[in-house]
Amino acid sequence: MAAMSLAMGSGLRASAQIYNPIPLPPSNEITDTLSDADIPTGFGGYARDYTVYLENGDQVAIDLISNEFDTLVTLLHPNGTTVSENDDGPDGTTNSLLFARMTESGVYTVRVRSYAGQGSGEFFLKVARLRPI
Secondary structure: OHHHHHHHHHHHHHHOOOOOOEEOOOOOEEEEEEOOOOEEOOOOOEEEEEEEEEOOOOEEEEEEEOOOOOEEEEEEOOOOOEEEEEOOOOOOOOOEEEEEEOOOOEEEEEEEEEHHHOOOEEEEEEEEEEOOO
16 A cells, blocks of 8 residues: 555656746747647647736737647736637738737736647747837
């Protein structure tokens, strides 16, 4: 029994992962790779999370581009609820373009994943604050 508990305990430690979203660099853009080492979504596929500080009143455009998979981008409020989500942008490709206006200041999460959990690979993510001209 003790050997079984030890074996089960070791397996749990080995499979436990700590959730650790990646802060976007000061440029608010990054080229990275979505893989099976990322967060399982629970309905197929994986997600990679990035954090960015946004202020009340900010209007943002979030671009997610990949030549390797059909992208899906989600913006999560600091409390974890979905602010907005986009699958395909207006350019007729499978890249994603999301627009949102913040109603609260805080650290938001930008979630990168593939549509319907199908695919992985390299992507480019950019969060741009839109300013009036």
